[in-house]
Amino acid sequence: MDIKVLGPGCAKCKATADLISRVADQAGKAVTIEKIEDMRQIVSFGVMTTPAVVVGGKVVHKGSVPSPDQVLGWLA
Template sequence: MISVKVLGPGCKKCQTLESKVREIVSKNNIDAVVEKVTDIQEMMNYGIMMTPGLVINDQVKSFGIVPKEDQILKWLNGG
């Protein structure tokens, strides 16, 4: 099972990224748990400087942007 964390306090970009990730996981039948992280300390532990952050299996994949859908899918599939 894939662990996905969307890091962010709840801004518009954070909400957009979270809904996009959930939609991609559902649409592609990916076995993943999507978690929204709003705790500042936990976000700092990942070393991101801007939100939203996207963490897949404890690896930071992006921060400060909402990646394109095909890029998120690629990361979820191990790419």
């Protein structure tokens, strides 16, 4: 599963990527996480508030670090 984390490299963006990686490991799910840090690329998803998460080409979350339960929902 390909997951994109959109954000300019701030602490919350890093925390989001780390959380997704950790939850995926615990759930035994294989994921590929790509960090998108370029502003133009971030906004190309229609996103203004970061961190944001894109799963399967769809923006599933934006504006905060997601909860572990939210991440599990995306991995299901």
